[in-house]
Amino acid sequence: MARSLKLGMLVSADPNLELARSGELEGVGIVEAGEWKEKSVRTPPMAASKGGLGGGGAGGGKAASKPTVHIWVVIACLGLLAWFLLALGFFADVVRRSPYSSAITQHLQTKTWRRANPAEIDCGVVGVEGKFIPKDQQYHPLTEKGNRVGKSCRSRYEQHCLWKSSNFRPTAEFLGVLRSYEEHHSRCVEGHDLQTALDQGSAPKDCQYLIWNDLDGKGNQLVSLVSAFVYALLTRRVLLITREAQLQHLLCEPFPSSSWVVPEEVPHVRHRAKEARHGTFYARALNETAQGRPVTAPKHLVCFLSNLQKPDDLRFFCPGEQKLLEKVPWLFFWSNQYSVPGLYFVPGFRAKLNAWFPDRAVFLHAGRYLLSPRDEIWLRVMRIYTAHMAPADRRVGIQIRAWSNEYKPIITRHILSCAWFSGLLPNVSSARGANSTSSSLEDDDMATPVEDDVANRDAEDFSAARAGERVSVVLTSLRREYAEGVAEAFAEGRTEARQTVTVLSPSAEGEQRTGRMSHERKAIADMWLLSFADDLISTPRSTFGYVAHGLAGIRPIVFNRYGLDPDTVPDPPCLRTNVPGPCFIDHPHQMSCPLDGPAFDIGDSATALPEVRHCLLQWGVGVFEGVD
Ligand code: GDP
Numbered sequence: 001m002a003r004s005l006k007l008g009m010l011v012s013a014d015p016n017l018e019l020a021r022s023g024e025l026e027g028v029g030i031v032e033a034g035e036w037k038e039k040s041v042r043t044p045p046m047a048a049s050k051g052g053l054g055g056g057g058a059g060g061g062k063a064a065s066k067p068t069v070h071i072w073v074v075i076a077c078l079g080l081l082a083w084f085l086l087a088l089g090f091f092a093d094v095v096r097r098s099p100y101s102s103a104i105t106q107h108l109q110t111k112t113w114r115r116a117n118p119a120e121i122d123c124g125v126v127g128v129e130g131k132f133i134p135k136d137q138q139y140h141p142l143t144e145k146g147n148r149v150g151k152s153c154r155s156r157y158e159q160h161c162l163w164k165s166s167n168f169r170p171t172a173e174f175l176g177v178l179r180s181y182e183e184h185h186s187r188c189v190e191g192h193d194l195q196t197a198l199d200q201g202s203a204p205k206d207c208q209y210l211i212w213n214d215l216d217g218k219g220n221q222l223v224s225l226v227s228a229f230v231y232a233l234l235t236r237r238v239l240l241i242t243r244e245a246q247l248q249h250l251l252c253e254p255f256p257s258s259s260w261v262v263p264e265e266v267p268h269v270r271h272r273a274k275e276a277r278h279g280t281f282y283a284r285a286l287n288e289t290a291q292g293r294p295v296t297a298p299k300h301l302v303c304f305l306s307n308l309q310k311p312d313d314l315r316f317f318c319p320g321e322q323k324l325l326e327k328v329p330w331l332f333f334w335s336n337q338y339s340v341p342g343l344y345f346v347p348g349f350r351a352k353l354n355a356w357f358p359d360r361a362v363f364l365h366a367g368r369y370l371l372s373p374r375d376e377i378w379l380r381v382m383r384i385y386t387a388h389m390a391p392a393d394r395r396v397g398i399q400i401r402a403w404s405n406e407y408k409p410i411i412t413r414h415i416l417s418c419a420w421f422s423g424l425l426p427n428v429s430s431a432r433g434a435n436s437t438s439s440s441l442e443d444d445d446m447a448t449p450v451e452d453d454v455a456n457r458d459a460e461d462f463s464a465a466r467a468g469e470r471v472s473v474v475l476t477s478l479r480r481e482y483a484e485g486v487a488e489a490f491a492e493g494r495t496e497a498r499q500t501v502t503v504l505s506p507s508a509e510g511e512q513r514t515g516r517m518s519h520e521r522k523a524i525a526d527m528w529l530l531s532f533a534d535d536l537i538s539t540p541r542s543t544f545g546y547v548a549h550g551l552a553g554i555r556p557i558v559f560n561r562y563g564l565d566p567d568t569v570p571d572p573p574c575l576r577t578n579v580p581g582p583c584f585i586d587h588p589h590q591m592s593c594p595l596d597g598p599a600f601d602i603g604d605s606a607t608a609l610p611e612v613r614h615c616l617l618q619w620g621v622g623v624f625e626g627v628d
Pocket of ligand 1 (some may be wrong): 163216217218221327400401476477478507512513520522523526541542543544
């Protein structure tokens with residue numbers, strides 16, 4: 001029944017068919033039996049009477065052949081009709097079996113049939129009705145005919161439908177830079193023996209390379225990868241990733257016609273060697289310059305930007321150092337930091353960054369282009385999103401980083417206190433919450449939410465405007481107890497607002513297992529699910545959370561004194577931070593640039609430039625969008 005309803009809507013949605021039915025289109029082949037009947041009625045009465053009783057005379061033979069013709073036509077029509085119905089049945093089955101079936105069903109049932117312009121992405125396909133992404137906002141543009149490029153990687157197009165923030169639009173300048181980068185990448189990768197070039201330190205004409213390698217967890221990796229990409233765009237280098245980092249199993253190839261994976265192994269010695277570090281090179285260059293000797297640039301050099309860096313490594317953010325690096329064909333980018341805020345200290349970079357990203361949402365734009373989870377991760381994200389987040393009136397993401405892997409009940413209290421303080425969830429300390437359901441996901445199975453029938457609760461202190469709303473809380477953590485604690489707290493109280501709070505823990509891995517593929521997939525899925533929330537509460541200084549709110553374009557609410565007080569929840573429990581993107585934790589500060597002179601010294605990095613500010617409640621500096 002439901003199936004025929006869907007199909008019925010599909011068919012009637014075809015404007016051509018509507019016209020055919022109302023008789024405005026002549027000779028439409030699709031036509032149903034009704035049209036043929038009408039034509040036979042129009043047969044001249046003379047012919048009908050002649051053929052009536054077998055007729056006779058000269059016209060008799062002709063008249064006798066007409067019924068035969070009609071029979072064949074009717075048989076042909078019935079055949080066509082049967083074929084058509086079979087095809088529709090097959091299509092319905094495909095829709096039903098699709099992993100997105102409920103989103104598609106919803107789409108078919110509610111679609112207003114505003115046809116997307118072929119160049120637009122129609123978000124109805126992931127259940128977001130009435131949202132179309134026009135060509136000038138597509139990071140990965142559809143072809144002229146409206147087709148996607150490549151058979152796999154649905155997230156490349158679909159993820160943009162689920163991010164809530166519409167304030168951030170890529171500029172034409174940035175999209176132009178991306179198209180030119182793609183062409184440059186292809187030219188420097190296709191048809192070249194990169195492995196030999198890498199080993200020898202040679203490079204084709206007008207090509208220089210930046211090889212990214214992984215360091216630490218997935219959040220650290222993704223913020224440093226986006227930083228590497230932005231740096232590659234600024235310096236016209238070709239970004240490649242090492243095979244050993246295994247990111248190719250988690251993310252789609254971002255560039256349309258050429259791979260970003262280094263063909264074979266990158267020699268370890270070369271990118272781990274101490275003497276190949278740019279800090280060491282910088283010290284040598286300073287020495288040689290002081291002695292009036294020419295500086296000879298190496299063929300390979302490691303840019304090491306991590307919490308373990310030496311002071312000279314940070315001279316990377318000096319213009320003079322960047323001039324030196326221009327001569328190195330193969331740079332290795334080894335970092336666990338979001339170093340983009342530091343790039344603003346190089347005047348040439350700053351001018352470009354301001355032209356490409358006037359809204360200063362650098363991570364958001366570069367990340368939304370570069371990072372597309374592979375299909376197997378995307379299916380997991382979509383299944384969870386469609387079942388648990390899409391039906392809600394409001395979605396709240398809570399990221400709880402369990403650094404020590406142990407459960408701390410005080411953090412559950414901290415979460416509840418913060419959620420109420422910030423107005424995201426009802427108060428559970430005095431009146432307690434709402435209808436509560438909790439669910440958690442283990443392995444690749446989606447658990448069914450456990451319905452809690454406690455209803456009719458008191459929530460005077462919570463906005464009446466939110467009465468009756470369904471709130472979906474996605475709480476990510478290595479420990480499941482936090483999601484359970486939050487769900488339990490809501491299950492204990494009463495509220496007149498009769499809200500339904502669903503707490504979902506999409507994974508509970510127990511401990512960090514960097515390098516294990518199934519673990520990494522869940523980590524990426526969790527970050528993306530958080531990023532699709534309407535608002536976020538985040539753990540300070542966690543790069544895992546940075547990725548989520550950086551992609552979302554949300555300035556998150558961040559816990560105050562997270563995990564520092566063993567028995568008390570601080571007052572205030574949390575505050576909204578001042579930057580929407582990640583923070584550069586181990587950033588340059590009070591640092592001179594001897595190759596450039598005192599004018600280029602980086603003094604107080606949190607106040608020296610309008611674009612760079614200290615991240616409230618977090619360590620480090622971020623790119624400040626200008627809203628306190
Ligand atoms: P950071 O250490 O908080 O800055 O974040 P990272 O992402 O760099 O490292 C933490 C790693 O621990 C993640 O990459 C995951 O492997 C794991 N992890 C931490 N929290 C979660 C979580 O909420 N969900 C999942 N699936 N994994 C997590």
